[in-house]
Amino acid sequence: MSEEAKKGYSVPIGPIHPALKEPILFTFQMNGEKVEKVDFAPGKAHRGIEWMGMRRNPVQIVHLTDRICGICGVSHTLAFSRAVEQVAEIEVPERAHYVRTIIAEYERIQSHLLWAGVAAHELGFDTLFYLAWRVREESLDVIEYLTGNRVNYGIVQVGGVRRDITADQFPRIEASLSYYEDLFGKMLTLFLEDTTIKMRSRNTGVMNQQEALELCAIGPTARASGLNMDVRQDSPYAAYGDVDVRAVMPEQYLGEARGDVYDRIVVRLLEVKQSIDIVRQCMDQMPAGEVTAEPKIPKLLALCKKAEGEAVGRVEAPRGECLHYVRMDGHEQPLAWKVKASTYSNQMSWLKILQGEQLADIPIIVASIDPCMSCTDRVTVLRDGRRDVLTKEELHRLSVEKTRRLQS
Amino acid sequence: MRLSPSFNRSLWVFHFNSGSCNGCDIEIVAILTPRYDPERFGVRLVGSPKHADVLLVTGPVTHDMTSRLQRVYEQMPDPKVVMCIGTCGQSGGVFYDSYNLDGPVGEVIPVDVYVPGCPPRPEAIIDGVVKAIAKLERLEGESS
Numbered sequence: 001m002s003e004e005a006k007k008g009y010s011v012p013i014g015p016i017h018p019a020l021k022e023p024i025l026f027t028f029q030m031n032g033e034k035v036e037k038v039d040f041a042p043g044k045a046h047r048g049i050e051w052m053g054m055r056r057n058p059v060q061i062v063h064l065t066d067r068i069c070g071i072c073g074v075s076h077t078l079a080f081s082r083a084v085e086q087v088a089e090i091e092v093p094e095r096a097h098y099v100r101t102i103i104a105e106y107e108r109i110q111s112h113l114l115w116a117g118v119a120a121h122e123l124g125f126d127t128l129f130y131l132a133w134r135v136r137e138e139s140l141d142v143i144e145y146l147t148g149n150r151v152n153y154g155i156v157q158v159g160g161v162r163r164d165i166t167a168d169q170f171p172r173i174e175a176s177l178s179y180y181e182d183l184f185g186k187m188l189t190l191f192l193e194d195t196t197i198k199m200r201s202r203n204t205g206v207m208n209q210q211e212a213l214e215l216c217a218i219g220p221t222a223r224a225s226g227l228n229m230d231v232r233q234d235s236p237y238a239a240y241g242d243v244d245v246r247a248v249m250p251e252q253y254l255g256e257a258r259g260d261v262y263d264r265i266v267v268r269l270l271e272v273k274q275s276i277d278i279v280r281q282c283m284d285q286m287p288a289g290e291v292t293a294e295p296k297i298p299k300l301l302a303l304c305k306k307a308e309g310e311a312v313g314r315v316e317a318p319r320g321e322c323l324h325y326v327r328m329d330g331h332e333q334p335l336a337w338k339v340k341a342s343t344y345s346n347q348m349s350w351l352k353i354l355q356g357e358q359l360a361d362i363p364i365i366v367a368s369i370d371p372c373m374s375c376t377d378r379v380t381v382l383r384d385g386r387r388d389v390l391t392k393e394e395l396h397r398l399s400v401e402k403t404r405r406l407q408s
Numbered sequence: 409m410r411l412s413p414s415f416n417r418s419l420w421v422f423h424f425n426s427g428s429c430n431g432c433d434i435e436i437v438a439i440l441t442p443r444y445d446p447e448r449f450g451v452r453l454v455g456s457p458k459h460a461d462v463l464l465v466t467g468p469v470t471h472d473m474t475s476r477l478q479r480v481y482e483q484m485p486d487p488k489v490v491m492c493i494g495t496c497g498q499s500g501g502v503f504y505d506s507y508n509l510d511g512p513v514g515e516v517i518p519v520d521v522y523v524p525g526c527p528p529r530p531e532a533i534i535d536g537v538v539k540a541i542a543k544l545e546r547l548e549g550e551s552s
Contacts, residue, residue, distance in 0.1 A: 016476055018455030021433055022425055023473060044472045045427040048506045055505065067502050070431025070527065114434060117441075133441035140438075151431040151527050374429045379508070 008036060011359065015044045019122060019363040022373040026366070030359065038354045042347065046377040050337050057332040058084045058158050058304045059297055065324075066152045068339065069375040071114065074100075074107045075317030076324070076339065076375070077156040082237060082313030083326040084158050084334075088303050093290045096160035098282045101239040102173070103147065103155055104315075105275040105282075109180065110139040111318035112268045112275075115370045116191065119265060122363040123200050128190060135183055142176045145169065159300055160292030170283055177276050184273055191265055192253075201261035205353035205365035208259050215352060218345045219320020220271065221369045223249055224264040226257035231316035243281040248274055261368045268370075305332050317342050319370045341375030418450025419541060422460035422484070426477055426513070428467030431527035432494040436464060439530040446534060457483040462540050465519075468496040468503050469511030481517040487547035489540040491521045493533060498522055 008031040015023035023044035029037035049068055053061045058080075065080045066073040078100060085092055117132030140150050146165055147153040155162050165173075191197060207217065212225035222229055230247035232240040248270045250256070250263040257263055294300040310327040320342030327336040346369045354365055425433055439446060440453055454460050457480045469477060481490070490513075495501035497513040513519055520543050523536040 015473070016424060016480060021437075022430065023427065023476075044470060045425070045467070046470055046472070046508055047427060047468065047503045048508045049503070052503065052506055064502055067429045067431065067526070070429045070434060073429075073431075130442050133438065134443060137438070137441075137443045150529065151435060152429075372430065374427070377427075 008032075013362065020366070021118070022371070024371075024373050026362075028354075028359070028362070033358045033360075035354050035357050035359065035362070038351050040347070040350060042373055043377045043379060045374045046379055047374075048379075050339060050378075053337045054333055054335070057301060058334065059301055061334075061337070062157055063154065065339075066154055069341070069372050070151050071111050071372060072107060072317040072319060072322070072342075072375070073152050074104055074156060075315045075322045076341070078104060078238070079313040079315040079317075079322050079324040080326065080337075080339075081156055081158045082315070083311045083324045084304060084307075084313075084328075086311035086313070087309045087326060087328050088158075088307035090159045090293050090300075090303060092160055092293055094287045095164070095289045096291045096293075097239040098286045099161045099163075099165050099291055100156060101243070102165060102279050102282050103143070103153065103161075104238065105278045106139055106143050106146075107153075108275045108318045109272050110136055110143065111370075112272050113139065115268060115318075115367075116187075116265070118367055119261075119364060120191075120197075122367045123197060125194075125196060128194075131190070132187075135180070135187075138176050138179055142173060145172055157292065158304065159294050160290070162292070164291045165286075173279065173283065177279060180272065180276055184276075187272075188269060191269060192262075197265070198262065200361070200364065201265060201368075203258070203260050203262075204357060204361050205261045205368050206259050207349055207353050209257070211352055212259065212349070215349045216345050217320075217349050217369075219316070219318075219342050219370075220248075220264060220267045221320065221346050221349060223247055224257065224267045225259035226251070231314050231321050235314060237313075237315060239282055239285075240278075242285055243278050245274070245278060261364060264368045301332070304328070306330065310336075319343060319372060319375075320346060322375075339375075341372065343369070343372045343376040344378075347371065347376065418452070419462060419537070419544070420452060420454045420460050421462040421464050421537070422454055422457045422480070423464045424457075424466070424477060424480055426465055426467035426473040426497070426511070427470035427509075428494065428496065432466040435527045435530055435533060436466070436493065439533055444530050444534060446537065451537060457481075458485065460484055461488060461544060462537070463488065463490045464493055465490060465497055465513050465517075466493045467511075468500050468506070468509045469513055469516050471508050471510050474510040474516055477513075477516050487544055489520045489544050489547070490517055491523060491536050491540055492519045493523045493528060493536070495524050495526045498524060501526055 011028045013026040015025045025041040027039045065076040068076045113136040117129045120128035147155040209226040232245045250266045307328045313324045323340040325338040329335045492513045521536045
């Protein structure tokens with residue numbers, strides 16, 4: 001073998017590539033079939049949403065947050081609304097909490113089925129991809145029935161929700177829940193017992209518990225590695241405090257967590273079942289009453305305008321924790337608005353889970369964290385060599401300096 | 409719809425995400441799956457622009473994606489039709505005042521069919537594809 005061939009080569013994938021549904025550029029340093037080093041350049045889908053939000057008022061921003069991501073739009077809207085409600089001290093009616101929970105859980109069902117289909121497609125199992133997407137349509141039908149839209153539902157607003165879920169709509173919801181329940185066993189068999197899927201996903205893209213902790217993984221990616229964390233369980237919001245919700249771990253199904261692609265499939269599929277149970281409980285317990293704290297938009301705006309302070313809204317999106325920070329200073333527009341989407345925390349695990357894997361496994365491993373670049377992409381402003389990213393040492397120095405200042 | 413005799417081959421589409429929110433993208437994948445199933449007419453998603461007859465563009469074209477969009481467009485063989493899916497590709501939509509947009513799509517590459525909506529319903533996208541087929545047939549008639 002010549003020296004040239006031994007050195008290895010690099011494979012760029014993206015930003016436009018059939019295996020990636022969103023623009024992102026990967027560069028793989030390869031040695032034969034093995035991935036030696038991974039680098040990726042996100043930022044291709046950056047639209048400057050935070051910047052635009054700081055020029056609009058909270059009532060307008062909820063439409064922007066719906067369009068941060070077309071798949072987990074409700075999670076973003078919910079997180080943002082929760083932050084604004086805390087700042088403006090708006091009390092959300094009890095019934096609105098339940099409506100929000102039902103919509104959020106339907107979003108999780110459709111998102112996980114979408115992901116299951118994409119995962120099957122990346123494994124080359126297109127029959128399963130078509131099956132998963134066919135059954136996904138049922139949840140979209142219910143979402144459309146409840147909110148009026150298939151995607152970007154636009155139902156959550158600051159102070160509550162736009163539409164109520166009435167008792168005559170329950171039979172339709174119940175029908176879809178039993179549809180999914182009947183299917184659930186079949187889906188589990190198809191995804192988890194299948195030899196091809198097992199061969200391709202067992203022990204691929206492994207991330208153990210310690211690594212998941214160090215790389216700050218969240219959501220199903222972290223749970224598959226054995227980290228027991230779920231915002232719905234750890235700090236309940238909306239109606240999650242009233243219903244029985246516990247983090248879904250692969251141990252519950254398999255007795256152990258290996259943190260590979262297979263475990264991520266297990267967690268997501270079991271969460272579909274969990275969502276069905278949560279929606280059922282919500283329908284049973286739903287209290288009567290209003291669905292919005294302030295139906296008149298000008299009054300709502302006036303409330304937001306008076307608000308001063310800062311707050312954080314946390315929501316467990318289908319992909320993991322989604323966090324919105326809002327600071328208001330008595331103006332119509334928020335003074336600061338920061339979005340931390342779930343993929344922002346999860347994307348660093350790519351560097352670990354892709355290392356040492358084969359070229360052919362790249363699509364499924366990349367897809368296994370359920371990436372969503374449109375949520376994540378952001379820019380860093382570099383001006384005259386000045387950086388806005390601080391390292392741990394620099395932060396420590398700043399902290400010491402402040403202590404000194406206070407002492408003097 | 410009835411296909412005319414001059415419709416002599418299947419229609420292959422290439423999907424280009426120019427910084428969209430995923431809403432239109434998942435609707436495009438949704439129309440290719442069994443509920444709508446346009447594959448019975450030969451419509452299918454392909455992995456390379458060099459194989460495609462129709463380019464589906466979603467998103468408002470972010471600064472990073474402009475040159476890529478132009479390159480993908482140039483790689484497609486003639487006759488070709490470009491479809492712009494979603495409101496943000498037409499006017500910027502909800503992102504109209506963003507600092508990072510080079511769009512709308514019509515200012516970067518020539519667009520033949522616009523499908524408005526945020527996101528458009530699958531039926532609307534299929535209707536757009538039907539219009540694209542008609543245009544493609546006309547272009548083919550002109551070139552022969």
